[in-house]
Amino acid sequence: MTHPLRLPAFRLLFLGRAISTLGDAVVPAALAIAVTRATGSAGALALVLGCAMVPRLLLLPLGGVVGDRFNPRLVALVTDLVRAAAQLAVGIELLGGEPRLAPIAVAEAVGGVASAFAMPTASPLVAAAIDGPLRMRANALIASAGNAARLGGPALAGVLVYTAGPGWAFVLDGASFLVSAALLTRLKVRHTPGERRSLRADLTQGWSEVRSRDWYWTSLIGHGVWNGAAAVLLTLGPLIATRQLGGEGVWIAMTQAGAIGVLTGSLLAGRFRPRRPVLVANLGLALYALPLTTLALTAPAPLTVAAYALAMTGLGFLSPVWQTVVQHEFPPQVLARVTSYDWLLSLAAAPIGYTLAPLAADTWGDTGPLLVSAALVAIACAGTAAVPGVRRIGRPVTVEAAPASDAVDTASAPTRDREAPGDAVRRDPTIPA
Structure with a gap:
């Protein structure tokens, strides 16, 4: 069995996720220090955090619909570019000398909107990039890289904040999203579009899948x-x-x-x-x-x-x-x-x-x-x-791995054979995932 990182599509996806996660891991500590330095108010920090959280929560179901209707690679690429712009805007504001709260809050809100559309694409991209028994190992690799980044992120944030200033932490995060977007432009994965329905019908269908x-x-x-x-x-x-x-x-x-x-x-x-x-x-x-x-x-x-x-x-x-x-x-x-x-x-x-x-x-x-x-x-x-x-x-049943990295990135590409939802419980419990 080959290693997941030997597959070109997964290797690109893994690198992009690892780099952007490291950039994100630097931001929380830097944001807290930057806002409290600029305002001296815990309420101001809560406001900025809320500006990112509220649109993310409100728009997540819509982000799921968009991720299923359109190629998740394209959605992830666009949202990476938007988040890069938002974080770079915050970095520039902080590097200006006298940061203002309003531009930071607006930029974080824009980033929150983008993340609502980006988060639902993560799992479909992994599923499209790699098939078969390698998927468990692939998910573990992504999780391990992300957790390692979160372990080292606060320390890196401290170095940046106390040497160059908190603004550079946001510049680093913005640059990490640009690198991730560049890697996504080279990613080729199969997309299986569903039947076009109304927005309400798409939301209802997704909830029905959950309830079933x-x-x-x-x-x-x-x-x-x-x-x-x-x-x-x-x-x-x-x-x-x-x-x-x-x-x-x-x-x-x-x-x-x-x-x-x-x-x-x-x-x-x-x-x-x-x-x-x-x-x-x-x-x-x-x-x-x-x-x-x-x-x-x-x-x-x-x-x-x-x-x-x-x-x-x-x-x-x-x-x-x-x-x-x-x-x-x-x-x-x-x-x-x-x-x-x-x-x-x-x-x-x-x-x-x-x-x-x-x-x-x-x-x-x-x-x-x-x-x-x-x-x-x-x-x-x-x-x-x-x-x-x-x-x-x-x-899940172990089958011969058929990595989707060799597939064409178009809506007309042939779909993978997949069991119907009603067959989901028919599993050989002796086979690894």
């Missing part, structure tokens, strides 16, 4: 609960670590251990191939109840750090496994829409956690919200084991 698979929508509920609980931990955890577990260093150790855990999980996903991938991945996600509980009970710092590392390893394992199963189980004509609903639920759950956590903590103290979140995560994620589809979905 019990393993998918029940897992999405668990993933949404996980994101809400993660927001609770990220809101209450820093103060608990600082005031009760030994200081700021404990929280820093937790975040670093979590980043290492995510990277470890994604590497593990490329080698460990369970017979019931969705079930095992969801059970791994339920491990997030551990750090929530240790924080609630103010357990010793080493135990809390270890629990967080283990929980984030479960997250790192889930991501490539989930992507591989979804790419195999859904027809390519609806993959972007299905992915957009996945992103929508995940992103929408986090603000709920951020909003409710401090309110609940002020009323009942930190222990209550953390323990409730731990119970919800355990029930929602581990509870999917009771769903027949979750237990039934096995590893």
Whole structure:
């Protein structure tokens, strides 16, 4: 079996994703420092972050429709160019000496709109670039590269901010999107367009695909609960670590251990191939109840750090496994829409956690919200084991790899043979994904 990076289409896609993810990993820290330096206001930072988040949430379903109607390579290329322009605009504003809040907020809103159309194209592009048993390894490679970039991104941001200024972090991010766009111009993948319908019909069809698979929508509920609980931990955890577990260093150790855990999980996903991938991945996600509980009970710092590392390893394992199963189980004509609903639920759950956590903590103290979140995560994620589809979905059938890198990038290209949705549960559980 050849290595995924030996396939030209996947190699281009991998390089583009890795470079743009590294650029993105630099931005959060640089944005926080830049806005607080310019305004001295936490409210201003919240405004800028909201300008990016709100249009992303509102437009994700539309982005899924566009990703299915048009070639996802073209959509990804255009959105990379738009995001490059937005980040370069922020960089130029910051390098001007006296940055203004309004242009930064507008540029971040434009970037948020573009990301709503870009995010649903990620899974269809991988599915189009590589087929067969190599897809699991390909998804694990992308996840590992992204997690490594996020691990090193904050350090790179610190170097840029304190040597050249935060504006250069945005210039770097803009340049990374330009490189990704350049690589996409060389990418040749097969596109299988679906039947043209009205916008409402396309949205309805995508939602019907989600509802028709019990393993998918029940897992999405668990993933949404996980994101809400993660927001609770990220809101209450820093103060608990600082005031009760030994200081700021404990929280820093937790975040670093979590980043290492995510990277470890994604590497593990490329080698460990369970017979019931969705079930095992969801059970791994339920491990997030551990750090929530240790924080609630103010357990010793080493135990809390270890629990967080283990929980984030479960997250790192889930991501490539989930992507591989979804790419195999859904027809390519609806993959972007299905992915957009996945992103929508995940992103929408986090603000709920951020909003409710401090309110609940002020009323009942930190222990209550953390323990409730731990119970919800355990029930929602581990509870999917009771769903027949979750237990039934096995590893996709191994067939001879037929990389789509040799296909023609046109709507008239022949489509890959693919089973009908109703045949999705017919799997040989002994075959790796």
